[in-house]
Amino acid sequence: MQEYFKHESAIVDEGAVIGARSRVWHFVHVCGGAKIGEEVSLGQNVFVGNKVTIGNKCKIQNNVSVYDNVHLEEEVFCGPSMVFTNVYNPRSGIERKDEYLDTLVKKGATLGANCTIVCGTTIGEYAFVGAGAVVNKDVKPYALVVGVPAKQIGWMSEYGQQLDLPLSGNAKVVCENTNSVYELKDGNLFKTGE
Numbered sequence: 001m002q003e004y005f006k007h008e009s010a011i012v013d014e015g016a017v018i019g020a021r022s023r024v025w026h027f028v029h030v031c032g033g034a035k036i037g038e039e040v041s042l043g044q045n046v047f048v049g050n051k052v053t054i055g056n057k058c059k060i061q062n063n064v065s066v067y068d069n070v071h072l073e074e075e076v077f078c079g080p081s082m083v084f085t086n087v088y089n090p091r092s093g094i095e096r097k098d099e100y101l102d103t104l105v106k107k108g109a110t111l112g113a114n115c116t117i118v119c120g121t122t123i124g125e126y127a128f129v130g131a132g133a134v135v136n137k138d139v140k141p142y143a144l145v146v147g148v149p150a151k152q153i154g155w156m157s158e159y160g161q162q163l164d165l166p167l168s169g170n171a172k173v174v175c176e177n178t179n180s181v182y183e184l185k186d187g188n189l190f191k192t193g194e
Contacts, residue, residue: 016048019056037074051100055107069100069119076105079113079131086119106141108158115150128156142182142189155189157182165189 004022006012012030019038024030026044033050036042040054043062048054052066055074060066064078067086072078086100101120105111109123112131123129124141133150144154144162155163157175165171168187175182181193 010042043080061113070103070105072105073107073109073125075108077110079111079115081114082111083114083116084119085117088119109139110156110160126156126158128160140188142191155182155184158191163189 003020004018004024006024007026009026010024010028012018012024013032015032016030016034018024018036019040021038022036022040024042028042028046030048031050034048034052036054037056039057041059043060045063046060047065049066049068051068053071055072055076057074058072058076060078061080063081065084067084069086070084084103087096088101090096103117103119103121105123106125108126110128111117112129112133114131115129115133115135118136121135121138123139124143126142127139128144129135129139129150130146133146134148135145135150139145142155143152144156145152152167155165157163157180159175159177161175161177163173163182165173165184169184171184173182179194180191183190183192
């Protein structure tokens with residue numbers, strides 16, 4: 001007996017693992033090798049490949065394809081119609097399945113609507129990729145990146161509030177929503193207290 005919800009139009013191939021209280025909505029296709037955690041939401045028209053892991057409490061909005069070699073840690077948000085790739089230089093007439101590059105999206109990161117994550121990158125914990133951005137290199141934890149190609153313009157708290165901090169140097173700030181303390185040290189941001 002399945003412990004997750006599956007809409008009647010969704011296809012979940014035999015062998016797929018889907019955790020308790022997850023929701024698989026209209027026209028979703030989950031391939032047999034996929035491993036999906038608990039309390040995950042897969043919106044309308046989502047595709048999940050075989051060599052994919054999706055952590056607990058991820059939300060994948062409508063029209064997102066999570067291709068092979070993409071791995072999402074817990075609480076990742078994938079905005080509507082955002083794009084993952086898995087081959088850096090695809091050609092229709094050349095087989096490159098042995099050249100897939102791993103993409104890792106770490107805990108709590110947000111990937112905005114219509115952004116593109118080029119394969120082989122790591123998106124740090126609680127990073128925030130703005131809508132429409134094209135990420136072609138690693139993103140630091142807590143970084144706010146926008147544009148084409150994506151460039152860092154600020155820092156975000158775990159709550160999702162932009163923090164009043166310089167991009168580099170050393171500084172300290174308190175999140176107004178949670179009173180959590182964030183400290184910038186040598187161009188990297190750390191949560192240092194509640």
